[in-house]
Amino acid sequence: MSLSNRHLLGLNGVPIEDIQLILDTATTFREVLERPIKKVPTLQGKTIVNLFFEDSTRTRISFELAQKRLSADTVNSTSSSSVKKGETFKDTVRNIEAMKVDMIIVRHKSAGVPQYLTRISKANIINAGDGLHEHPTQGLLDMYSIKERLGRLEGLNVCIVGDVAHSRVALSNIYGLKTMGAKVSVCAPATMIPMGIESLGVKIYTNIDEAIKRNDVLNILRIQLERNAGTRIPSLREYHNYFGITSERIEKNNKEILILHPGPINRGVEISSEVADGPYQVILDQVTNGVAVRMAVLYLLGTMH
Amino acid sequence: MKTILKQVTILNPEQKLNQKNDLLIEDGIIIRIGNLKESDFKSAEVLDFENKYCVPGLFDMHVHLREPGREDEETIVTGSNAAAAGGFTGIACMPNTNPDIDSAEIVRFIKEKAKNHLVDVYPVAAATLSRKGEALSPMFELFEAGAVAFSDDGVAIKNAEMLRNVLEYSKNFGTPVIEHCEDESMADGVMNEGFISTSLGLPGIPNVAEDLIVMRDIMLSEFTGGKVHIAHISSKNSVELVRQAKKRGINVTAEVAPHHFTLTDESLKSYNTNYKMNPPLRSRADVDAIVAGLKDGTIDCIASDHAPHAIEEKEMEFIYAPNGIIGLETQFGLVMSELVNKKHLSLSQAIEKLSINPRKILNLPVPEIKEGETANLTIIDPDLIWTVDIAKFKSKAKNSPFDKRLLTGKSVAVINNKKIYYESKFRSI
Numbered sequence: 048m049s050l051s052n053r054h055l056l057g058l059n060g061v062p063i064e065d066i067q068l069i070l071d072t073a074t075t076f077r078e079v080l081e082r083p084i085k086k087v088p089t090l091q092g093k094t095i096v097n098l099f100f101e102d103s104t105r106t107r108i109s110f111e112l113a114q115k116r117l118s119a120d121t122v123n124s125t126s127s128s129s130v131k132k133g134e135t136f137k138d139t140v141r142n143i144e145a146m147k148v149d150m151i152i153v154r155h156k157s158a159g160v161p162q163y164l165t166r167i168s169k170a171n172i173i174n175a176g177d178g179l180h181e182h183p184t185q186g187l188l189d190m191y192s193i194k195e196r197l198g199r200l201e202g203l204n205v206c207i208v209g210d211v212a213h214s215r216v217a218l219s220n221i222y223g224l225k226t227m228g229a230k231v232s233v234c235a236p237a238t239m240i241p242m243g244i245e246s247l248g249v250k251i252y253t254n255i256d257e258a259i260k261r262n263d264v265l266n267i268l269r270i271q272l273e274r275n276a277g278t279r280i281p282s283l284r285e286y287h288n289y290f291g292i293t294s295e296r297i298e299k300n301n302k303e304i305l306i307l308h309p310g311p312i313n314r315g316v317e318i319s320s321e322v323a324d325g326p327y328q329v330i331l332d333q334v335t336n337g338v339a340v341r342m343a344v345l346y347l348l349g350t351m352h
Numbered sequence: 353m354k355t356i357l358k359q360v361t362i363l364n365p366e367q368k369l370n371q372k373n374d375l376l377i378e379d380g381i382i383i384r385i386g387n388l389k390e391s392d393f394k395s396a397e398v399l400d401f402e403n404k405y406c407v408p409g410l411f412d413m414h415v416h417l418r419e420p421g422r423e424d425e426e427t428i429v430t431g432s433n434a435a436a437a438g439g440f441t442g443i444a445c446m447p448n449t450n451p452d453i454d455s456a457e458i459v460r461f462i463k464e465k466a467k468n469h470l471v472d473v474y475p476v477a478a479a480t481l482s483r484k485g486e487a488l489s490p491m492f493e494l495f496e497a498g499a500v501a502f503s504d505d506g507v508a509i510k511n512a513e514m515l516r517n518v519l520e521y522s523k524n525f526g527t528p529v530i531e532h533c534e535d536e537s538m539a540d541g542v543m544n545e546g547f548i549s550t551s552l553g554l555p556g557i558p559n560v561a562e563d564l565i566v567m568r569d570i571m572l573s574e575f576t577g578g579k580v581h582i583a584h585i586s587s588k589n590s591v592e593l594v595r596q597a598k599k600r601g602i603n604v605t606a607e608v609a610p611h612h613f614t615l616t617d618e619s620l621k622s623y624n625t626n627y628k629m630n631p632p633l634r635s636r637a638d639v640d641a642i643v644a645g646l647k648d649g650t651i652d653c654i655a656s657d658h659a660p661h662a663i664e665e666k667e668m669e670f671i672y673a674p675n676g677i678i679g680l681e682t683q684f685g686l687v688m689s690e691l692v693n694k695k696h697l698s699l700s701q702a703i704e705k706l707s708i709n710p711r712k713i714l715n716l717p718v719p720e721i722k723e724g725e726t727a728n729l730t731i732i733d734p735d736l737i738w739t740v741d742i743a744k745f746k747s748k749a750k751n752s753p754f755d756k757r758l759l760t761g762k763s764v765a766v767i768n769n770k771k772i773y774y775e776s777k778f779r780s781i
Binding site for chain 2: 059135136137155156157158159160162163177178179180181212215218241242243244246247
């Protein structure tokens, strides 16, 4: 069994068999992570560059650990955009390419950069987040975590809550979950809902209690003050009062709900501390699963012929 | 020196001409129109233009020449060469150069550089100093030096009060104010806002950002009586606003760029930066509205918004790449392929929008095709099928999304200022 595409640019258009294969493979690696020696020789001799043009802590560490546990040689580059250095992006990539690398993991502020990389590089490209577009490994690890807890994805109602318009996690979740047969909705103030999202077959909630009541899973997005959320909501306090996930809201509406959050969490804003540490959430499991899912993606792409 | 254009169909809707004749040109002047005798042919160079049309020289009223300031992207001469290759005998160049065209010296500099070329270059001057919207440019001086219109193109004139002043002041010489209609506070995006921008994760610019300023400008035109010309109209509602304004007798005109009636935001799916322009490529509904606006005369003319950029600038990440594409050398082929051959416009209507109307808007004389007049002509072959090849462009820049596109219809020669551009060469006529 192998994947149908040698890159992972997003979950849009990825066939159900591929997602299934990645999730199944991740189960195997999840078991490796519980061993005393958490390392396998699968990608020995492969060279992987983590090309992060935008700040990231957990995604970069997660990818790096996944690579090390597969015995690949890894290099990290955390640089600002090439445009600021006066070098074209193409030249930056060609230089890295000239050093003979097998795989490039890329994160960039601009959507479309991973696609562009596939045109100018021969390496396998994995998108670690491009602009407001996609973050496919996050979508995969969210699906893995839901499946691990609830046993299935098909037929589940999953609601993405928060600044959907400025999230790269939302689209990957929407594409992936819909492929797997889940029903996806979003819930946020209208200023945070991107134009035309309903054309993706997504239901829109504007009332959080309603969303909690009618869903099996909530995936809570971080309110990103660094992305100018302040012009779309009056205050963090008001956001918390009307859209924040609290124990009271859960207990009033749906005690069966499963809470996911891609992190980093703003306690007291989109989620209360009680919920973030409480029984409904799988936030830290998501982080652990992230390593397993990334190992699976790296393995499947790295061993393709 | 005599040249005969043999058996060419002379088409000029302004003169109600549509007839097949020989046309004798001597020293750049049209000497005779009619069926010439064998003896006439002996002493002249004969260009057989049977099945081709001779029309008043085409005019592009929205071109960025980049000189002064970015001569690495385009110069007045290379831009003029591209214009000639595309079938144009006249162009108006926009003021967002470096420095801006906001002083008489710069207007004179451009006119001087453009002198002796086949293509006439008419500078559009900045309406406000450095196009900042804070102080009027010296409009009288600029007009006297040769500016034919005023614009802060790149942006709309900053606020209503400043636009009011520009419109009132420009009434002294009757020049239009050319407006890039976009509300600054909504213009942070890099493509059209809609389902496609959402699915591509690229920040969008909504239609309403254009509509708001079109509406403001129409109302201020009505209020002041000044002439407003809407540049590169792209949105459905804007077309309707202009249509209603014209019905009410307001002094407003509009142009559209070929990419806005040819392409939609679906093209952005490749993240190719040659589809990045401002205004952005819109939806199918907008394209349909623009075609309807061209048909019923709401949109007066077609202009390229020729915007040259260096290769390295366009090879940036999508959000960092500059806006704009070149268009002089593909414009006529796109008009023929997308509008005339699809029966949206007749050839005569296309010539009105590509030659006659832009000159009228800018108060320039429309070339007449008659004996004794200077020959200012474009010879077009409406049936010529050709493939766009950016390597063959006369423009210094290569940023066109139309490379390798098959087009029907091409200019085969242009004549103006006692020169002819024919078979990729300039010479005297």
